[in-house]
Amino acid sequence: MQHLEKAVAEVATSAVDKLYAPFPFGRRTLRNRIVMAPMTRNCSPNGVPGEAVAAYYARRASGGAGLIVTEGTCIDHPAANGYRDVPAFHGAGLEGWERVMRAVHAEGALIMPQLWHVGAVRRRGMEPDSGVPGYGPMDEFENGERVVHAMTEEDIDAVAASYARGARSAHSLGFDGVEIHGAHGYLLDQFLWRESNRRDDQYGGTIANRARFPAKVVAAMRAAVPADFPIVFRFSQWKMTDYKARIAEDPTELGEVLRPLADAGVDLFHASTRRFWEPAFEGSPENLAACARRVTGKPLIAVGSVGLAQQHETRRLRTRDNVGSEVADLTRLRECLERDDFDLVAVGRGMLADAQWANKVRAGGVSTLNALTPEMLQVLT
């Protein structure tokens, strides 16, 4: 019996230690498998991340994270932004990002920007040019007024070129890679999702057509940076407006969505789920990251409630009443790592609660972590 307990404890330790094993990332090496998930903080007035933002990311780097994915940062297309005080990845925003990057590198972590276009989520009145409507797969009207402009082929090419400029800037500034925000119901995901894309041209209809624009973005970025500069694509089934939404109904469809992106130049996929361990599809216990890894053959980042106690099923991630104060153990993460389901794991809210997440878990386990409070979602600390 004692022997068995010892064996179980050893397996547990070795699997958790896997979290701290290095991982190759382009020309560089991640010091561990722990990624800070991208989280919008609305703290960059005029699109410029300032000293406080640099210090915020540097704290997570000094807390041991191997890789930081920045909050969504807008490409230089006029309709990219949908929210107040989010950072831009162009113009004066780049100086701010360079400061963030240096601060993170000084603490031994790697960092990549998450390039963002909100698509049809944008409404007039938003920065930088308040007259610009949302841009999306289809026209949308509210009270007789057109609030979203259906993108033409020229618009599609312009956005792809804008993403490519973002990738080029990331590379030339010295970032370690770039992530494409292709998830949660923003522009690229609006094209991927049947419900938001009813186009009848080459960008709508079949899965291959719906994936064409995201693949075009990837190809444009790939052509703009060296072959060994990592391009990560973040995708999700769920949307901000619909937690039950799906871009793929089964593993075969998931492959049809993701393989054109891999062929266009994606190096890693980032499967965004609310709970990383949940089965992706009926009939198999396989989680979304594991399934994506299997159908693409690419490395995967998993994310969703790592270290957090069970959340309300239906409530929005960011609302105050959906903040569980409990820290959860890493049993499920351990099981997934033991099975080699995915390669890296991203921690979002857990790392807002405790900047020292990676170091503390290694030194003393999850019981040493700070619990999450609603205030932590509101302020930058």
Ligand SMILES: Cc1cc2nc3c(=O)[nH]c(=O)nc-3n(C[C@H](O)[C@H](O)[C@H](O)COP(=O)(O)O)c2cc1C
């Ligand atoms: C405050 C907040 C802001 C977020 N902003 C982004 C974002 O800019 N881009 C993105 O892809 N996901 C965003 N997310 C989703 C997170 O990256 C992550 O996938 C989600 O919080 C689940 O991980 P967690 O359970 O570890 O928090 C955000 C989440 C939170 C809580």
